[in-house]
Amino acid sequence: MRHPNVRWVEVALLALSLALVAPSARAASDDAAVGSTVQNVLENEYAQASYADAKRKLLAALQKCTKGNCSAATRAKVYVALGMVASQIGQNDEAKTDFTNAVQEDSKASLPSAGTSPAIRSLFADAQKAAGTSDSAGGEDDATIATAPGPTAEGQAPPGWKSAKAFQAASAGLAADLAGKLNECVEKDKESLGMEEQPRTRLHLASCEARNGKLIDALRDAQKALQVGIERHDNLVMKAAGKRVQELIPKIPHVTFQPPSGVTDLKVTFDERPVPTESLTKKFSIDPGKHLVHAEGAANGVPLTYEEEFTVKPGELLTVTITLKSQEPGFLTGGQLKCMLSAKSQEEVNKCLPQNAKNLVIRAGTEVSGYTDTNHVHVASPGFNGSITSPTSGWNVGGNFLVDFVTAASPDIVSMASRHFQETRYAGGLNGGYKPGLFGVSAGGNVSHEPDYLSITGNIAVTADLKDKLVTPRLAFAHSDDTIGYRSSPLSAFERKFYTNEFEGGLTVVMSPTTLLMLGATFSTERGDQSKVYRYVPMFTPQIAGRIPAGATVDLVNFYRLPLRSIEQLPTERDRYAVAARINHRFTSATLRLEERIYYDSWQTKATTTDLRYMQDLGRYLRVWPHVRLHAQSGTNFYQLAYSAVIQANGQITVPTYRTGDRELAPLVTATGGGGMRIALGAPEGSTQYGLTLSGDVMYSRFLNSLFVTTRTAFYGAVAFDAEFQ
Numbered sequence: 001m002r003h004p005n006v007r008w009v010e011v012a013l014l015a016l017s018l019a020l021v022a023p024s025a026r027a028a029s030d031d032a033a034v035g036s037t038v039q040n041v042l043e044n045e046y047a048q049a050s051y052a053d054a055k056r057k058l059l060a061a062l063q064k065c066t067k068g069n070c071s072a073a074t075r076a077k078v079y080v081a082l083g084m085v086a087s088q089i090g091q092n093d094e095a096k097t098d099f100t101n102a103v104q105e106d107s108k109a110s111l112p113s114a115g116t117s118p119a120i121r122s123l124f125a126d127a128q129k130a131a132g133t134s135d136s137a138g139g140e141d142d143a144t145i146a147t148a149p150g151p152t153a154e155g156q157a158p159p160g161w162k163s164a165k166a167f168q169a170a171s172a173g174l175a176a177d178l179a180g181k182l183n184e185c186v187e188k189d190k191e192s193l194g195m196e197e198q199p200r201t202r203l204h205l206a207s208c209e210a211r212n213g214k215l216i217d218a219l220r221d222a223q224k225a226l227q228v229g230i231e232r233h234d235n236l237v238m239k240a241a242g243k244r245v246q247e248l249i250p251k252i253p254h255v256t257f258q259p260p261s262g263v264t265d266l267k268v269t270f271d272e273r274p275v276p277t278e279s280l281t282k283k284f285s286i287d288p289g290k291h292l293v294h295a296e297g298a299a300n301g302v303p304l305t306y307e308e309e310f311t312v313k314p315g316e317l318l319t320v321t322i323t324l325k326s327q328e329p330g331f332l333t334g335g336q337l338k339c340m341l342s343a344k345s346q347e348e349v350n351k352c353l354p355q356n357a358k359n360l361v362i363r364a365g366t367e368v369s370g371y372t373d374t375n376h377v378h379v380a381s382p383g384f385n386g387s388i389t390s391p392t393s394g395w396n397v398g399g400n401f402l403v404d405f406v407t408a409a410s411p412d413i414v415s416m417a418s419r420h421f422q423e424t425r426y427a428g429g430l431n432g433g434y435k436p437g438l439f440g441v442s443a444g445g446n447v448s449h450e451p452d453y454l455s456i457t458g459n460i461a462v463t464a465d466l467k468d469k470l471v472t473p474r475l476a477f478a479h480s481d482d483t484i485g486y487r488s489s490p491l492s493a494f495e496r497k498f499y500t501n502e503f504e505g506g507l508t509v510v511m512s513p514t515t516l517l518m519l520g521a522t523f524s525t526e527r528g529d530q531s532k533v534y535r536y537v538p539m540f541t542p543q544i545a546g547r548i549p550a551g552a553t554v555d556l557v558n559f560y561r562l563p564l565r566s567i568e569q570l571p572t573e574r575d576r577y578a579v580a581a582r583i584n585h586r587f588t589s590a591t592l593r594l595e596e597r598i599y600y601d602s603w604q605t606k607a608t609t610t611d612l613r614y615m616q617d618l619g620r621y622l623r624v625w626p627h628v629r630l631h632a633q634s635g636t637n638f639y640q641l642a643y644s645a646v647i648q649a650n651g652q653i654t655v656p657t658y659r660t661g662d663r664e665l666a667p668l669v670t671a672t673g674g675g676g677m678r679i680a681l682g683a684p685e686g687s688t689q690y691g692l693t694l695s696g697d698v699m700y701s702r703f704l705n706s707l708f709v710t711t712r713t714a715f716y717g718a719v720a721f722d723a724e725f726q
Contacts, residue, residue, distance in 0.1 A: 030065065031074045037061045038077050042115060046085065047240040049204035052177040055085050076106035080124075084111075087120045089174035095120070099127035107131070114236065118159050166196035173204065182212040199228040199237045206244060213289050215314065219248040251314040254283045255291070256512075258321040262391065263297040263304065268322065281514050281586060288314045295322045319512075321468075361389045363398075365722035373699075373714035380405045394440070397432040404450075425450035438465045454483040461504075474506040486533050498528030514586040519579075526574040535568040537643060537659045538707070545644035550703075551710040552642075562645055566655050568662070571638070575602040589617040599633075605665070607633035621680040627697060629672035636665045641705050663706035670701040674716075693720040 037057060045054035062078045064070075083098030102109040111124055157164040173188030189205035192198070202225040210218035222244040229237030257280040259266060268275045270284070271291055295306040304324035312318050364386040371379040387398030404425040431444030440463045448455040461476035480500040502524035509517045538561040540548060548560065580597040592614050599607040608631070615625040638658040646654040676695030682688060696717040703710050 076102040076109040103131040255318040266297040362725040367720035369718035394436040401428040470510040472508040476504040516584040518582040539645040542644040545642040548642035603636040667704040
């Protein structure tokens with residue numbers, strides 16, 4: 001066992017050794033920190049011609065060495081870097097002093113391998129000779145570019161320059177930068193560049209502009225320096241300019257505008273520069289700092305103005321919501337002015353204005369559409385619609401009427417010995433709404449009648465505008481009361497009731513001035529027997545049913561099926577669930593609409609539908625769009641390709657409880673492609689507007705597990721005319 005006193009002696013010796021080592025460790029730490037600072041300055045501020053920043057950092061490093069315990073070699077490195085900066089800004093006497101200090105600190109001091117100019121090497125060699133050391137500055141580096149070389153004869157351009165005046169102006173810009181005179185720095189650098197293009201002068205100009213808040217000009221000049229560096233194959237300039245560009249891009253702020261509605265002759269200026277009305281929703285690059293937005297327009301004949309000053313931070317997106325208000329008391333009463341001052345949106349402002357006689361908007365339209373497919377189903381549908389809206393009072397009423405002329409002779413009908421049929425369906429509806437403020441309600445009703453079907457539907461919905469109309473929730477309910485009959489007899493002779501209740505919730509969110517997101521979910525319940533009394537389902541023996549192939553022909557089915565005629569029978573209850581999302585995004589002259597819907601029901605049908613339209617404006621009067629849609633679904637839990645019936649010993653036949661031949665309840669995939677166009681027949685800003693719309697789609701369906709038909713190709717087209725009067 002060691003004596004306790006020995007342990008205390010060891011502790012004392014350890015403490016003494018740490019105390020002796022500490023100064024050396026601190027010196028090593030200072031050497032590492034200062035050496036790293038010098039290296040970073042040469043690779044960044046010096047390379048980017050930010051000589052004022054470079055000098056400040058180097059002087060701070062030298063002061064740290066003075067207070068600390070830097071080695072002579074480290075102090076020499078700081079002096080060498082200071083001398084290089086001084087030479088570049090034309091302070092050759094100071095550069096020579098710095099180089100002399102470096103050689104005196106460390107006789108082995110040398111220049112770095114890159115970033116020097118002939119003038120720097122010459123001044124450093126003079127310092128070495130004065131100190132009596134050997135010339136170890138290294139050979140000439142023709143790849144380097146001198147921006148501010150040493151002394152030259154009066155009136156002569158220094159090496160690396162063509163114009164002595166350009167060199168003098170650049171030197172004056174550097175001196176102004178060191179003195180903190182950024183405006184003068186920008187002025188002198190531009191003067192120099194006007195006489196001679198030098199990429200380092202261009203980089204220095206970008207540095208002064210950026211620190212002076214002119215980020216757009218700084219980015220433009222940094223990109224120009226990068227271009228010149230690439231043309232001259234100057235790796236140092238390319239690296240420095242590229243880094244400066246990357247630093248500036250995320251710092252550039254932007255501005256966009258939300259134009260008011262219900263305003264004519266709108267004119268907007270930003271810092272007294274006009275902004276085109278059709279481009280207001282675009283994003284514009286701006287400099288940080290204070291900016292003034294001014295707008296003028298008219299509503300109901302009353303001149304309105306808007307003016308507001310904004311302070312924008314680097315990297316910020318400024319969204320200016322233009323709300324025009326009257327500044328002319330002669331046009332308005334005291335109450336109207338007070339109303340406008342408390343208004344929070346342009347719509348509220350417009351309601352405070354005196355209303356003219358034309359406060360109604362009347363819309364009317366007609367459409368003729370047609371459908372045909374390879375299953376010999378043909379539909380022609382003329383329709384009419386109209387509405388009257390009062391934007392000032394917040395109410396609207398509308399109506400529509402449609403006639404469907406249908407003919408059909410599908411393979412199902414031929415197989416089951418049913419007759420070819422023709423029928424006419426009539427459908428019409430009325431709707432109306434009232435929204436005097438942030439909350440609104442709407443209601444409507446529809447009636448549809450055909451020989452074997454009568455449907456009566458009523459609906460109601462409530463909406464609200466929240467967060468300055470950026471968020472609009474919607475709740476709706478609809479009830480349908482349907483009467484199902486038999487095609488060859490009146491409804492009074494044979495009828496079944498079928499009821500549907502649908503609940504809907506939706507949310508519209510204004511994501512940005514150009515992007516709109518709509519979310520929705522529906523839940524519906526169906527109660528009643530909706531089986532088709534004229535749809536017969538073929539039955540087979542269990543042995544034969546499993547051998548019937550998909551797409552079996554009419555002859556094959558008639559050959560193998562049992563002689564009984566089993567009428568379709570569907571479950572009498574069905575619950576449906578769906579969620580959907582739609583996003584609309586406005587580009588400069590186009591609108592993208594993308595929609596996705598996911599569906600499930602209690603019959604275990606699963607489906608997904610994706611719909612895409614891209615509406616391109618081709619001038620003020622023509623808009624065209626392609627349209628694609630993809631729908632895929634699984635079959636219901638009771639659907640079968642071939643149903644089997646069991647024949648009892650007594651001759652009775654037992655058939656499945658639920659059975660259908662409707663291939664729309666089977667697994668299928670439908671792809672749709674087409675497009676359309678709308679032609680404006682009058683000026684878009686006119687009080688009366690007319691338009692002609694043409695659209696067409698081709699739909700290809702693949703039935704994955706059905707009789708008779710495995711594919712269907714359908715064609716749909718429509719021609720519509722609309723008019724709007726104010």
